[in-house]
Amino acid sequence: MSSDVIASQFGPQLVQGSQRSDADGGPELVQLLTPEGERVEHGSFSFGEGMSPDEEAALVRGFYRDMVLTRRIDVEATALQRHGELGIWAQLLGQEAAQIGSGRALRPQDFVFPTYREHGVAWCRGLDPLQLIGLFRGVDQGSWDPHEHNFGLYTIVIGAQTLHATGYAMGVQRDGSVGTGDPDRDAAVVAYFGDGASSQGDVNEAFIFAASYNAPVVFLCQNNQWAISEPIERQSRIPLYQRALGFGFPGVRVDGNDVLATYAVTQAALQRAREGQGPTFVEAYTYRMGAHTTTDDPTRYRLSSDLENWKLKDPIQRVKVYLTRNGLVDQQFLEAVDAEAEELGERLRAGCRSMPDPHILDVFDAVYAEQTPELADQRSSYADYLDSFEDAAAAASTGALENAEGSR
Amino acid sequence: MTKMTLAKALNAGLRRAMEDDAKVLIMGEDVGKLGGVFRITDGLQKDFGEDRVIDSPLAESGIIGTAVGLAIRGYRPVCEIQFDGFVYPAYDQIVSQVAKLHFRSQGKVRMPMVIRIPFGGGIGAVEHHSESPEAQFAHTPGLKVVVCSNPIDGYWMIQQAIAADDPVIFLEPKRQYHADKAEIDEAADSSAVYPLFASRVVRAGNELTLLAYGPMVKVCLASAEAAAGEGRSIEVIDLRTLSPLDMGLVLDSVRRTGRAVVAHEAHVNLGIGAELAARITEECFYSLEAPVLRVGGFDTPYPPARVEEEWLPDLDRVLDAVDRSLAF
Numbered sequence: 252m253s254s255d256v257i258a259s260q261f262g263p264q265l266v267q268g269s270q271r272s273d274a275d276g277g278p279e280l281v282q283l284l285t286p287e288g289e290r291v292e293h294g295s296f297s298f299g300e301g302m303s304p305d306e307e308a309a310l311v312r313g314f315y316r317d318m319v320l321t322r323r324i325d326v327e328a329t330a331l332q333r334h335g336e337l338g339i340w341a342q343l344l345g346q347e348a349a350q351i352g353s354g355r356a357l358r359p360q361d362f363v364f365p366t367y368r369e370h371g372v373a374w375c376r377g378l379d380p381l382q383l384i385g386l387f388r389g390v391d392q393g394s395w396d397p398h399e400h401n402f403g404l405y406t407i408v409i410g411a412q413t414l415h416a417t418g419y420a421m422g423v424q425r426d427g428s429v430g431t432g433d434p435d436r437d438a439a440v441v442a443y444f445g446d447g448a449s450s451q452g453d454v455n456e457a458f459i460f461a462a463s464y465n466a467p468v469v470f471l472c473q474n475n476q477w478a479i480s481e482p483i484e485r486q487s488r489i490p491l492y493q494r495a496l497g498f499g500f501p502g503v504r505v506d507g508n509d510v511l512a513t514y515a516v517t518q519a520a521l522q523r524a525r526e527g528q529g530p531t532f533v534e535a536y537t538y539r540m541g542a543h544t545t546t547d548d549p550t551r552y553r554l555s556s557d558l559e560n561w562k563l564k565d566p567i568q569r570v571k572v573y574l575t576r577n578g579l580v581d582q583q584f585l586e587a588v589d590a591e592a593e594e595l596g597e598r599l600r601a602g603c604r605s606m607p608d609p610h611i612l613d614v615f616d617a618v619y620a621e622q623t624p625e626l627a628d629q630r631s632s633y634a635d636y637l638d639s640f641e642d643a644a645a646a647a648s649t650g651a652l653e654n655a656e657g658s659r
Numbered sequence: 660m661t662k663m664t665l666a667k668a669l670n671a672g673l674r675r676a677m678e679d680d681a682k683v684l685i686m687g688e689d690v691g692k693l694g695g696v697f698r699i700t701d702g703l704q705k706d707f708g709e710d711r712v713i714d715s716p717l718a719e720s721g722i723i724g725t726a727v728g729l730a731i732r733g734y735r736p737v738c739e740i741q742f743d744g745f746v747y748p749a750y751d752q753i754v755s756q757v758a759k760l761h762f763r764s765q766g767k768v769r770m771p772m773v774i775r776i777p778f779g780g781g782i783g784a785v786e787h788h789s790e791s792p793e794a795q796f797a798h799t800p801g802l803k804v805v806v807c808s809n810p811i812d813g814y815w816m817i818q819q820a821i822a823a824d825d826p827v828i829f830l831e832p833k834r835q836y837h838a839d840k841a842e843i844d845e846a847a848d849s850s851a852v853y854p855l856f857a858s859r860v861v862r863a864g865n866e867l868t869l870l871a872y873g874p875m876v877k878v879c880l881a882s883a884e885a886a887a888g889e890g891r892s893i894e895v896i897d898l899r900t901l902s903p904l905d906m907g908l909v910l911d912s913v914r915r916t917g918r919a920v921v922a923h924e925a926h927v928n929l930g931i932g933a934e935l936a937a938r939i940t941e942e943c944f945y946s947l948e949a950p951v952l953r954v955g956g957f958d959t960p961y962p963p964a965r966v967e968e969e970w971l972p973d974l975d976r977v978l979d980a981v982d983r984s985l986a987f
């Protein structure tokens with residue numbers, strides 16, 4: 252018998268090491284589509300409510316297409332990196348449902364603050380994947396206009412964007428775009444982040460600000476079980492979604508490999524936010540099936556049997572099984588999606604290779620809204636310096652020409 | 660004698676420091692099983708255990724803040740910041756706590772902490788992975804800042820930094836990690852090795868003094884070699900320590916050559932070069948034949964990788980400054 256009265260009466264249920272990524276997420280996991288492709292009911296969340304069977308099937312087919320194309324983007328970009336076309340790539344393999352499910356739950360007026368791995372969400376927001384590829388190729392640091400897509404720049408500094416999302420949501424509140432009941436006006440904000448990020452001070456401060464102001468923000472944590480080489484239990488001894496309670500808002504753990512459940516849960520959380528009920532923590536329980544990035548070697552720190560277990564829960568496969576088994580797709584549809592993926596792959600390969608490099612002098616132009624005289628001077632003296640090489644090269648080639656003519 | 664890269668030399672130096680002193684701890688993100696993203700701590704957790712090689716939660720402020728507590732308890736934490744651009748979440752702990760505890764406690768509290776930061780560019784990385792924040796730390800009283808440029812220094816300097824009783828920001832030029840190998844005499848008498856807070860002449864010359872540290876030492880040596888081909892004699896000094904600066908060698912050299920050029924990857928504005936230029940001007944004004952010139956990163960954020968080579972000071976830009984100085 253433990254003499255630890257405090258722990259036994261007031262303590263949390265601690266996560267043990269053995270319960271790690273091969274665990275199934277526990278009874279609290281919201282699931283609407285099993286890994287075997289069976290639809291199941293959940294007491295609090297449902298998919299397809301208010302839709303006709305045809306509408307519902309069309310939506311699921313859309314998810315399937317989105318996930319297949321998103322995986323294709325990922326596979327292509329990974330291959331491009333291997334061929335030296337990209338400096339690095341952060342793979343989303345295995346997280347397609349978490350991203351498409353949540354991304355498709357958004358309305359146009361909602362705003363997203365992503366990490367560096369949200370390629371599927373970016374797809375849902377209408378970004379050209381080449382814009383993502385450009386960043387990882389090193390031609391820019393994010394070429395899209397956040398205001399055009401309501402999709403912020405990729406944020407590499409872990410956790411920083413959760414505060415930005417909260418502040419943006421505070422702005423939405425001040426604009427009176429919460430709780431009006433107008434479906435085209437009320438807006439929510441989503442902060443994406445990882446399990447590792449949940450340890451950062453910024454993220455915890457974001458929770459506090461959001462709770463304090465009841466801000467319309469959804470904290471969407473993709474718990475892919477790993478922060479580079481560190482397993483989730485290094486970051487948290489309790490299930491992550493339970494953290495939310497301590498901050499004063501609800502937390503839900505959803506099967507992040509189940510696109511239907513992720514869609515349903517995110518939609519409910521977004522709706523709460525838009526209605527003025529405040530923040531929600533959504534833990535999308537998933538698995539990073541690839542390496543952390545193309546420079547990482549996961550064999551150094553995790554078991555391949557882990558990956559094998561998660562392959563059985565593949566987010567795309569279960570939707571395909573569900574659609575096929577229920578006669579909601581025909582072969583033609585599946586082939587069309589595959590053909591579209593081929594085309595996309597080709598476009599990305601060609602587009603990546605033909606992407607123009609930036610010009611060094613452009614680097615000086617975007618530092619400030621109002622250019623400073625000293626930076627303008629630096630720019631022009633560097634331009635002169637570069638010209639001096641061109642002049643020298645030109646002189647050398649004229650010289651060579653003269654010599655050639657002289658020898659004729 | 661063993662031939663080692665800078666990465667291996669740092670690893671060997673850390674290992675030896677841990678063998679020599681049971682109070683030495685390593686902390687950071689992914690430093691355990693993975694051995695750090697650059698493998699600098701490779702194998703150390705396996706040999707010294709999880710209590711001494713600590714994989715931390717993903718929080719830099721947490722790493723440095725808990726290291727402060729461990730130091731107060733008598734440990735000597737060696738903290739790894741994964742990349743230069745990720746030190747800022749810990750900035751408050753570093754400048755307000757680490758730097759000031761000795762002062763505030765009138766020496767009753769010591770901060771024998773090392774904060775290792777892979778720094779600098781040239782590796783084709785995405786943003787926040789190529790920065791040179793040294794001036795921000797050198798500007799903070801209470802911190803010491805050193806930079807290694809080669810495997811031999813890496814091996815010894817890391818041990819000396821760990822042995823030092825003050826907090827040391829230890830900058831490692833990441834593009835040099837695997838670049839060159841050098842013979843390291845691990846059996847050498849450690850008390851006889853070159854001191855930590857001292858600069859060093861790495862190439863003798865008499866017409867101009869080139870001052871550099873970290874990744875720019877190699878560039879400056881190549882520049883001096885190229886200049887030699889045109890009959891110019893350039894002295895190159897590896898500063899090694901940025902706070903405190905070791906001005907003795909520098910001033911002697913400039914008094915002889917009458918000319919100085921400082922090169923660093925960091926932004927020129929208010930950088931280490933500005934401090935050196937001021938001190939040289941103050942101390943050897945009458946020996947100067949030309950103003951002290953600075954070559955460095957432009958005053959913009961670090962650019963996308965596809966233009967970093969044009970942004971970073973290279974051999975041509977160093978030689979351009981050398982020419983301008985000599986022509987003065």
Ligand SMILES: Cc1ncc(C[n+]2csc(CCOP(=O)(O)OP(=O)(O)O)c2C)c(N)n1
Binds near residue numbers: 688719741
């Ligand atoms: C402030 C900061 N510290 C360290 C890093 C280096 N780093 C990049 S990704 C990562 C792990 C992130 O894990 P998680 O939040 O779980 O997201 P995931 O990569 O699994 O999607 C680390 C430590 C960083 N980008 N920013």
Ligand SMILES: [Mg+2]
Binds near residue numbers: 446447475478
């Ligand atoms: Mg993760």
